[in-house]
Amino acid sequence: MSAFEYAPAPESRSIVNLQSSYGLFIDGEFVDGDDRRKTISPATEEVLAEVTWAGTADVDRAVKAARRAYTKVWGPMPGAERAKYLFRIARIIAERSRELAVLESLNNGKPIKESRDVDVPLASAHFFYYAGWADKLPYAGFGADPRPLGVAGQVIPWNFPLLMLAWKIAPALAAGNTVVLKPAETTPLTALLFAEICQQADLPPGVVNIVTGAGETGAAIVNHPDVDKVAFTGSTEVGRIIARAVAGTSKKVTLELGGKAANIVFEDAAIDQAVEGIVNGIFFNQGHVCCAGSRLLVQESVADQLLESLKRRMATLRVGDPLDKNTDIGAINSAEQLSRIKTLADVGEGEGADRWSPPCQLPDRGFWFAPTIFTGVSQAHRIAREEIFGPVLSVLTFRTPAEAVEKANNTPYGLSAGIWTEKGSRILAIADQLRAGVVWANTFNKFDPTSPFGGYKESGYGREGGRHGLEAYLAQ
Amino acid sequence: MPSKKKDSAPKSAEAAAAAVPEEPQRTRLAVRKTYKLYVGGAFPRSESGRTYVVADSKGNFVANAAQASRKDARDAVLAARAAFGKWSGATAYNRGQVVYRVAEMLESRRDEFVSLEVPAAEVDAAVDRLVWYAGWTDKIAQVLGGANPVAGPYFNLSSPEPSGIVAIVAPRKPTLLGLVSVIAPVIATGNTCIVISDAPRVAITLAEVLATSDLPGGVVNILTGSAAEIGPWLASHADVNGVDLTGLADAKLAVTLEQAAAETLKRVRRPAAALDWSGDPGLVPMTAFLETKTVWHPKGL
């Protein structure tokens, strides 16, 4: 027990006005469907609402609405007008940011400080950024008269529900496409609130359609013959299925998939900041981050000292109620994900790696996993190769820069990487050699609407963010 | 010798030429070229020992070309991977010099390609295309990359980087311009490649051009033979990063290859219907096999 015990500081739920049940958002209206499922708070397993799981016919209606809107309204609309809608949406997200943050934390389990300080502000910023592109597309470097693709089918994950929605919808709409988006099965609520925001913004019906559901709904979108563009963020496993499914079609595809990022700490690193970077890299959002720094590669000469600092730091992490403003690590998003994490952690132990977690009391109800590190991990261990997607760090050591690069690249993934050293020329040389789409040097898990994000190899293809992010939504 | 069938060819081009009765007593027998594969900078025969007959447009026998096998494809991937580090790490200036050198060498072999029934204008266009890409090597990063003005005290720079190894099915027509048009953008940007061609004489003669152009061995590997046979091995090979099907006329095969490529999430350029090979290629042939790497660093005192 610390002398300084922080009293509970819960954010109020009252700002969120939950409905008992939600329909699908098609053609500007909420429409009821037949298949209703409960959506819960992973922190308490409390049922928050019922949502509709869209079937093939629902998806078809949504695609038809999107096509109509594309042909009649959104496609012909001058870019400057589209821009103003997107600016409006950006502003409304900011205005309703507290409500969105609380709802996100309720449905996802992530700490309120993250939904409040990261997810929601970035989502708003993303719309604000792409809004400005809508009337400047000829200057984006994709030809003098770049054209939209048409109807974009978008399937997003549960780890950053609103933010991933923004990453998908903002560039699509800016480029003149209309969208049918499916939020993740376990986190539909902020997307449905976003639908309400579209109504508040007077966005023309059919420009944005939100269909909730699970994998089958997603497949119906991907396979719909009138979808011109497929954008997916999620597992590499599903990415493969989508890449196969669109083979031979004219659908343009971008995929943002898994990762197993190396976070490389050299002996001359700014150790205190490196420790923060490691913690942020793997424990941000419970490690439910595709670009998480899940493999720590530390130079052997400082490994003991670094691990001691890391453990001391981990002992200060506060695990618990996502709505408590002091919570650092919230709930695991679902029972299914929790069991996957547990399985892989057990595999790590079985493989002979040393498992360590700081003492922390986990709530009785809900899905929880203590922040965990494995030391004595080698490249041959499954926990060094497979994406765990949880608060579990595998620690490996290296002796020379060449060995660090070799180990970092020794994975089918290539989404992100971290480098910690006070030597500038080393940063530039290592950054050149890492086969990863985002390289954070002396920082980690930084995101910005202007900065392209996406992977090499099996981490997918295409970029989201920045000028580069427009390419996915324009015909070339 | 490529094959035992050599002497049994009924009516070869050389034989026809030899028949012209100029100096009947002292007819010189031409030395034929053996058309082998081009892998890792060398010209090996197919490990399978197979060849296939190549005829000219009049149906005359001209050669027994090596018919590449899946093991040749495997060896070619090894060669391409071995070459990738140095080639992708070479300066853009250096790659530009090398690609320009390829143009020079192609120009000097103009007559040879004409003798292989490539129209002179096409040879010229192929040379010009190489020159065009030679100039791109050190500009593409400036056009595609740059600083991103992030909202925070960070330096943030995006630059294009090659995807890795690209398997290419070369277009049947235009033979030389098509071949150059699929190889040049891929190597100009720092990728290495394996090309499947079933126009062995043009392809292997181009390989000779490449081999004498300071292009490191393994950067371009040319397999002559059947795309239907070798294509699936390359499209499913786990160490191949991209597949260029632009030149593939067989739509069914293209779907099979794209599906195979999906297993390891390879970058795929789909077949282009009615592509105008002589027009401005634009950036897509390069961007199709480029990744964007974004590097962040704090700005602090």
Place this chain on the structure above:
Amino acid sequence: MTATMTPLSEVTRSDAALRMFLHGLPGVDQVGAQARAAALGTRSIKTTAKAWAIDLSIRMVDLTTLEGADTPGKVRALCAKARQPDPSDPGCPPVAAICVYPAMVPVAAEALRGSGIHLASVATAFPSGQAPLSVKLDDTRAAVAAGADEIDMVISRGAFLAGRYLEVFEEIAAVKEACGDAHLKVILETGELVTYDNVRRASWLAMLAGGDFIKTSTGKVQPAATLPVTLIMLEAVRDFLAATGRKVGVKPAGGIRTTKDAIKYLVMVNETVGDGWLDPDWFRFGASTLLNDLLMQRTKLATGHYAGPDYFTLD
């Protein structure tokens, strides 16, 4: 730490050795350090935790007056306030210390007699430190002789920035000796050192030379205390303890005016060095106006109403 591998007596043998040691300390990334400090600043301290933190903060205050216009009357008033910060509430704890110029030490010593409140005096040609060593030592001895049990010295920033580390080291060591039994707080004047790398090096230098506390600022230079600078200093005392077994205190001073600020510092102490420093013996606030805000917030928590400044003494 590098320090564990180097016998620390060796590193202060020469300017060269000292330079090598100080420059061998891990670097500090400014953006990362500021981000960490800002993140800790978002902790939400409520109800019981807030009440606890406010009382601890009051007990950590070095109630300070360092003005040319200071008079015995002013100092006596301040001492009275130190003893009984909230006359309406006897449950309100006293502050840790009074901090004054050497000339005011006799007055303060008299006013604080028997209170258990420490008496700190700035010395060594405060605030610039630009005086001969002999003058600084005399300054120190005089303050101690007059009753100060804590000396807040300033380092020679000029010598530090010129790279004359050994000179700074020897000066601190000499002042420490002149202090006798009095505790020595070494003011780094971080606003003039500018970089966090310098703050870390100066912290180690002061600790190696025998300082009992390291203190951010004189209060006469902007910026004075900041959260990131204090973070760097807390990391330094943490690492120094691990390397040498000797514990050193930390005192941010200047610019800390609100309860909210003070609590952010306590959160930082809690999560950087832990319980061991959550004690007036090891952490102090150099402040003057902070105390009244702490008292107002204390009243608000107790009564449920916002407090007004007219209900608290101005001294």
